Amino acid sequence: MKIPDLAELALRNLRESLLRNSLTTIGISVGVASLVAMLSLGIGLQQLASRRLVKSGLFDTVVVTSRRDLRGMGREREEQRIGPTPGESRILDEPARQEIEHLPNVLEAYPDIRFITELRYDDKPHLTMISALPPSAKSNDAFEGMQGGFFSSDTALEVILQKTFAEELLGRTPPRGGDELNVADLAKPLLGKELTMRYAQRAPSPAQPLPPSAAAANSDSNLAGAAYSVVSREQKLKIVGVADLDPESMRGPTRAKVFLPLKLAESLHVMQPTDLREISRAASDQAVYSSISVRVKNPTQVQVVEDAIKKMGFTTFSLLDASQSLRTFFRVLDLFLLIFGSLALAVASIGIVNTLVMAILERRREIGIMKAIGASDGDVKKLFFAEAGAMGILGGIAGVALGWAIGRIINLATNVYLRRESLTPDNFWAVPWWLVALAIGFSFLVSLVSGLYPAARAAKLDPVQALRYE
Amino acid sequence: MPTAPAVSAASRTVAIRSENLCRHYRMGETLIRAVDGVSVEVRAGEFVALLGSSGSGKSSVLNLIAGLDRPTSGSVVVQDRDLAKLSREELAKYRLRVVGMVFQSFNLIASMTLAENVELPLRFAEVDRSQRQNLSREALERVGLQARMNHRPSELSGGEQQRAALARALINRPQLLLADEPTGNLDSHTGTEIMDMVREFNRGLGMTVVMVTHERALAERYAQRMIFLADGKLIDDRPNASTADGARVQGGQS
Numbered sequence: 001m002k003i004p005d006l007a008e009l010a011l012r013n014l015r016e017s018l019l020r021n022s023l024t025t026i027g028i029s030v031g032v033a034s035l036v037a038m039l040s041l042g043i044g045l046q047q048l049a050s051r052r053l054v055k056s057g058l059f060d061t062v063v064v065t066s067r068r069d070l071r072g073m074g075r076e077r078e079e080q081r082i083g084p085t086p087g088e089s090r091i092l093d094e095p096a097r098q099e100i101e102h103l104p105n106v107l108e109a110y111p112d113i114r115f116i117t118e119l120r121y122d123d124k125p126h127l128t129m130i131s132a133l134p135p136s137a138k139s140n141d142a143f144e145g146m147q148g149g150f151f152s153s154d155t156a157l158e159v160i161l162q163k164t165f166a167e168e169l170l171g172r173t174p175p176r177g178g179d180e181l182n183v184a185d186l187a188k189p190l191l192g193k194e195l196t197m198r199y200a201q202r203a204p205s206p207a208q209p210l211p212p213s214a215a216a217a218n219s220d221s222n223l224a225g226a227a228y229s230v231v232s233r234e235q236k237l238k239i240v241g242v243a244d245l246d247p248e249s250m251r252g253p254t255r256a257k258v259f260l261p262l263k264l265a266e267s268l269h270v271m272q273p274t275d276l277r278e279i280s281r282a283a284s285d286q287a288v289y290s291s292i293s294v295r296v297k298n299p300t301q302v303q304v305v306e307d308a309i310k311k312m313g314f315t316t317f318s319l320l321d322a323s324q325s326l327r328t329f330f331r332v333l334d335l336f337l338l339i340f341g342s343l344a345l346a347v348a349s350i351g352i353v354n355t356l357v358m359a360i361l362e363r364r365r366e367i368g369i370m371k372a373i374g375a376s377d378g379d380v381k382k383l384f385f386a387e388a389g390a391m392g393i394l395g396g397i398a399g400v401a402l403g404w405a406i407g408r409i410i411n412l413a414t415n416v417y418l419r420r421e422s423l424t425p426d427n428f429w430a431v432p433w434w435l436v437a438l439a440i441g442f443s444f445l446v447s448l449v450s451g452l453y454p455a456a457r458a459a460k461l462d463p464v465q466a467l468r469y470e
Numbered sequence: 471m472p473t474a475p476a477v478s479a480a481s482r483t484v485a486i487r488s489e490n491l492c493r494h495y496r497m498g499e500t501l502i503r504a505v506d507g508v509s510v511e512v513r514a515g516e517f518v519a520l521l522g523s524s525g526s527g528k529s530s531v532l533n534l535i536a537g538l539d540r541p542t543s544g545s546v547v548v549q550d551r552d553l554a555k556l557s558r559e560e561l562a563k564y565r566l567r568v569v570g571m572v573f574q575s576f577n578l579i580a581s582m583t584l585a586e587n588v589e590l591p592l593r594f595a596e597v598d599r600s601q602r603q604n605l606s607r608e609a610l611e612r613v614g615l616q617a618r619m620n621h622r623p624s625e626l627s628g629g630e631q632q633r634a635a636l637a638r639a640l641i642n643r644p645q646l647l648l649a650d651e652p653t654g655n656l657d658s659h660t661g662t663e664i665m666d667m668v669r670e671f672n673r674g675l676g677m678t679v680v681m682v683t684h685e686r687a688l689a690e691r692y693a694q695r696m697i698f699l700a701d702g703k704l705i706d707d708r709p710n711a712s713t714a715d716g717a718r719v720q721g722g723q724s
Contacts, residue, residue, distance in 0.1 A: 369577045374566025463538045
């Protein structure tokens with residue numbers, strides 16, 4: 001029989017025992033709905049998490065550090081596994097930065113300059129972590145909703161404050177459990193004001209001995225063995241912006257609260273914690289960095305770039321690594337949701353078997369007639385298959401609609417609850433088109449499998465017996 | 471008519487030949503010999519009645535000829551096809567192309583209209599929809615039911631249902647019409663109407679007809695030849711002397 005004929009006959013037969021077939025189809029649709037509801041919840045939560053991560057703006061960033069830094073952290077084994085690499089424990093200096101910047105798929109590579117220092121505001125000292133931002137950071141999503149503006153130039157004597165530091169400067173703390181302080185309110189008294197930064201400067205040219213007078217006057221310490229000195233300095237900086245979000249949220253405990261333009265920060269030659277070790281290894285007077293941030297053109301290329309940099313002999317870290325465990329978590333969650341969702345569908349598939357076996361008993365005579373007038377085993381089999389498949393597709397479509405509706409309701413109800421608890425409502429519910437296609441396809445497949453046994457049984461029916469049966 | 475050797479002439483026109491045909495089955499402890507060594511030949515274009523009381527095995531023989539059942543032993547050859555040797559698939563094709571069947575209880579599918587019932591074999595034969603509709607209309611016109619084609623079987627009288635079943639049996643233009651007590655559920659007037667149609671197919675379309683009946687009068691009125699069965703065995707096989715047809719076939723070797 002041809003497929004349109006099969007479909008037509010199958011739908012006709014389904015209409016004949018409308019109640020029973022509707023109930024079976026509803027059973028399937030409930031199964032599919034539970035599957036869709038479960039999976040869309042999993043996908044929605046995953047998307048929510050990803051969305052938050054992407055908003056942090058550093059999904060496309062690889063942080064490069066010298067491999068040396070990891071010595072003594074129990075990572076030697078890993079190094080050995082990677083194998084001997086050219087330039088093992090290479091120094092992360094300016095030539096290395098340029099080399100990384102010229103790798104394919106790399107947008108830019110800029111040194112990470114971060115240091116803890118003292119900022120004075122209103123004559124009160126505040127110790128904080130300062131970090132430098134390249135001009136490209138301007139497009140970072142984290143600066144959405146920033147008060148004020150970005151640095152006027154890459155060398156401007158300006159700072160951007162993170163909201164929490166602004167709170168600190170103003171001596172305000174958000175009331176517990178209450179609304180967070182408004183960025184605009186925080187920014188108003190601070191924008192345009194000046195801060196004084198006190199910092200330790202590394203004397204620029206360690207190869208040349210410092211003039212004795214300067215050394216005597218300014219150096220706090222003169223390290224023996226290391227050929228440079230540290231000088232205490234002060235710098236006035238203007239507050240140009242207060243950011244709501246944290247542009248470096250991926251860095252966790254070392255995140256900075258105050259940001260400087262990159263070129264300015266470089267020109268200051270601030271003493272950094274890792275300097276000592278690196279400087280002693282530096283071949284020349286080239287700048288040496290403790291770490292470099294590499295921006296990749298596309299988040300999908302992070303892995304490739306990371307691999308290339310590792311091959312150069314450096315250690316890399318990216319959000320990809322950080323999100324790996326998150327993704328594993330969601331994969332497991334999805335699996336669980338899939339299993340629970342499938343259970344309902346499995347129950348529904350038993351319903352299909354039951355319905356079709358009943359149909360065979362009821363339509364024994366009809367099957368006998370069809371065989372007597374020339375239907376082959378295959379025709380009968382296909383007809384029952386078509387009925388099972390039709391129930392599967394109809395149930396699948398109804399189930400997706402039902403699952404979608406259930407999801408909407410759950411999402412709505414949860415958001416009502418979240419709002420009552422004064423939390424921000426969010427959309428943790430997603431039904432992507434592939435899930436729709438997958439659910440209907442899966443339902444169709446499950447139905448066909450359920451139809452296997454009844455169809456085979458119908459096909460094997462002895463026509464003589466079937467016709468005798470009244 | 472040229473005088474050809476009797477054997478070759480006979481073999482050319484043989485439509486059905488059974489040799490020592492047996493169909494035994496077991497019911498609990500007892501072996502039932504529904505058909506027990508029946509050897510018979512039916513020539514093409516013949517109208518044969520299979521007679522016997524109930525349980526005589528006449529319907530079993532018909533089912534074997536129809537390819538609905540397989541012999542336990544012996545053979546049945548229809549139009550040069552040894553049915554015992556055909557696969558299930560081939561047997562289905564044989565039923566579809568070679569045989570048309572009508573039953574005592576009409577066996578129309580209740581959920582389908584007459585037109586759909588009649589065209590059902592064409593679906594199995596994968597005939598195009600438009601052609602299917604033409605053929606089923608034509609077949610229904612032939613049995614005088616064109617006005618009822620969109621009715622369901624339950625809306626029709628027994629005679630009308632049997633006419634529809636005849637139309638269905640004819641739709642694939644089979645060479646063989648097998649009728650199992652076709653008038654058993656009909657009153658005598660309607661039965662006559664149906665039998666006249668069957669005779670018309672036999673004569674007008676040259677179809678070979680094998681009809682199972684227990685009504686001797688019916689057989690005598692329409693069949694050219696009567697085969698009597700009892701307990702699965704052939705007990706008598708004789709031309710029907712009471713009809714002109716019988717005489718003609720007997721004398722003229724149509």
